Amino acid sequence: MTRRLLLGAFLFHPGGSHVSGWRHETAEPHRHVDVDYYADFAETAERGIFDTIFLADGLYFWDRFPSGVDHYGQTRLEPLTLLSALAARTSSIGLAATVSTSYNEPYHVARAIASLDHISKGRAAWNLVTSRYPEEARNFGGDEHLDHALRYERGAEFVGLVQRLWDSWADDAIIADRESGIFADPDKLHVAEHRGAHFAVRGPLNVSRPPQGYPVLFQAGGSDAGQELAAATADAVFARSLPFVEAQRFYAGLKARVVAHGRDADDVSILPQLRPVVARTSAEARALAAGILASTPDAIVVEDVAHSIGQALPDDPDAVIVAAPDTDIANESKSPNRRLARLHSGERLTPRDLYAESFWESVSVGSAQEVADDVQERFENGAADGFVVQALTQPQGFRDFVDLVVPELQRRGLTRTAYEESTLRERLGLVRPARRVPEPVAR
Numbered sequence: 001m002t003r004r005l006l007l008g009a010f011l012f013h014p015g016g017s018h019v020s021g022w023r024h025e026t027a028e029p030h031r032h033v034d035v036d037y038y039a040d041f042a043e044t045a046e047r048g049i050f051d052t053i054f055l056a057d058g059l060y061f062w063d064r065f066p067s068g069v070d071h072y073g074q075t076r077l078e079p080l081t082l083l084s085a086l087a088a089r090t091s092s093i094g095l096a097a098t099v100s101t102s103y104n105e106p107y108h109v110a111r112a113i114a115s116l117d118h119i120s121k122g123r124a125a126w127n128l129v130t131s132r133y134p135e136e137a138r139n140f141g142g143d144e145h146l147d148h149a150l151r152y153e154r155g156a157e158f159v160g161l162v163q164r165l166w167d168s169w170a171d172d173a174i175i176a177d178r179e180s181g182i183f184a185d186p187d188k189l190h191v192a193e194h195r196g197a198h199f200a201v202r203g204p205l206n207v208s209r210p211p212q213g214y215p216v217l218f219q220a221g222g223s224d225a226g227q228e229l230a231a232a233t234a235d236a237v238f239a240r241s242l243p244f245v246e247a248q249r250f251y252a253g254l255k256a257r258v259v260a261h262g263r264d265a266d267d268v269s270i271l272p273q274l275r276p277v278v279a280r281t282s283a284e285a286r287a288l289a290a291g292i293l294a295s296t297p298d299a300i301v302v303e304d305v306a307h308s309i310g311q312a313l314p315d316d317p318d319a320v321i322v323a324a325p326d327t328d329i330a331n332e333s334k335s336p337n338r339r340l341a342r343l344h345s346g347e348r349l350t351p352r353d354l355y356a357e358s359f360w361e362s363v364s365v366g367s368a369q370e371v372a373d374d375v376q377e378r379f380e381n382g383a384a385d386g387f388v389v390q391a392l393t394q395p396q397g398f399r400d401f402v403d404l405v406v407p408e409l410q411r412r413g414l415t416r417t418a419y420e421e422s423t424l425r426e427r428l429g430l431v432r433p434a435r436r437v438p439e440p441v442a443r
């Protein structure tokens with residue numbers, strides 16, 4: 001089978017993946033809780049023959065810094081509820097929701113995602129996260145966020161248990177024989193009776209087996225624990241956008257972990273972030289990107305850097321940072337922290353320096369050909385199996401990608417021009433997992 005580039009359409013901040021994308025002249029900031037706004041996004045992604053839409057999420061309102069309220073456009077709809085509505089407005093595209101294993105219960109999650117898989121006729125996916133911020137813990141009775149190692153341990157038990165609950169019913173367990181009055185075959189029902197370190201769940205699920213068997217599992221953890229969980233359980237991994245050589249190293253390292261877990265390297269697809277800014281000409285695209293960066297309020301520049309290095313900073317975005325030696329944000333993420341590494345190496349940097357450099361490093365700017373070149377190079381040189389496309393502005397930035405870059409990728413034979421398979425699992429070339437339950441005890 002020819003290797004095909006996978007595409008996911010990402011949405012977190014409804015105005016676009018750049019935090020002040022909502023300020024762009026083409027943005028529609030008053031429509032962030034309007035289902036038709038999201039249906040338009042999903043239909044645009046389906047027009048681009050994307051494999052899935054991917055709704056990121058967090059169980060908090062970001063107000064640790066004033067800019068969170070003043071400048072972030074972060075009110076949005078809950079992913080699973082929204083995807084159920086979008087299932088009716090689309091026919092082929094995958095529907096991936098971010099759901100936390102730290103602040104949810106396995107029975108709820110198994111039931112909701114199985115229901116979405118039935119509602120969408122086999123297009124549901126789950127982006128498993130363990131959450132990051134103490135602000136999330138405070139919405140679920142805690143003061144501090146769960147310890148990093150503990151939450152990944154809980155996450156591993158959680159995902160195994162959800163799959164066991166999806167295995168409650170055999171595909172042919174429902175008989176519904178009016179004549180005899182028998183609705184289901186008890187020998188084809190499995191009661192989990194799970195007792196683990198974090199959960200005690202009897203089961204069975206009261207939703208029959210999902211069309212995909214197991215809805216597709218995405219993950220986005222970048223730490224050692226995150227990559228280990230993904231290598232053992234995920235179908236695809238969303239990765240941070242990294243410079244080319246680092247991206248190749250991350251790709252090779254994660255594939256090696258997958259094989260070390262006794263799986264085939266191709267069982268897990270790696271989809272880094274792609275933050276495209278595309279226009280008819282390179283100069284136009286560069287000007288567009290510079291305009292988006294310039295639309296970022298100074299307060300966000302300072303507070304974004306302060307958050308990422310775990311250190312309070314003066315309001316002036318042009319003041320050289322005096323890095324405190326002992327800042328600790330490791331419980332939020334154990335992925336490599338590039339900004340801190342540079343500051344601790346003694347470089348004299350300002351918040352504006354760091355913010356602008358991260359911005360330009362993270363975007364792919366240019367004409368359709370130039371962005372397609374960047375994509376093709378990474379796809380063909382062991383840095384990606386596909387990309388999660390995070391348009392900086394919505395809806396226009398994403399429409400530009402679908403109208404300009406997708407036809408170029410299709411012309412190069414990298415992506416397809418029509419949907420063929422019916423379920424997301426089939427489309428990703430993944431087998432439908434067999435039901436894993438112990439043989440029934442003879443009654």
Ligand SMILES: Cc1cc2nc3c(=O)[nH]c(=O)nc-3n(C[C@H](O)[C@H](O)[C@H](O)COP(=O)(O)O)c2cc1C
Nearest residue numbers: 056057098220221222223226238239240333334335
């Ligand atoms: C492309 C991408 C998308 C992500 N989406 C989410 C999300 O929707 N919700 C969330 O809580 N974390 C999200 N994360 C963060 C990860 O779940 C994880 O917290 C982060 O990568 C740190 O991982 P670590 O704890 O393994 O270091 C995302 C990360 C990436 C790279």
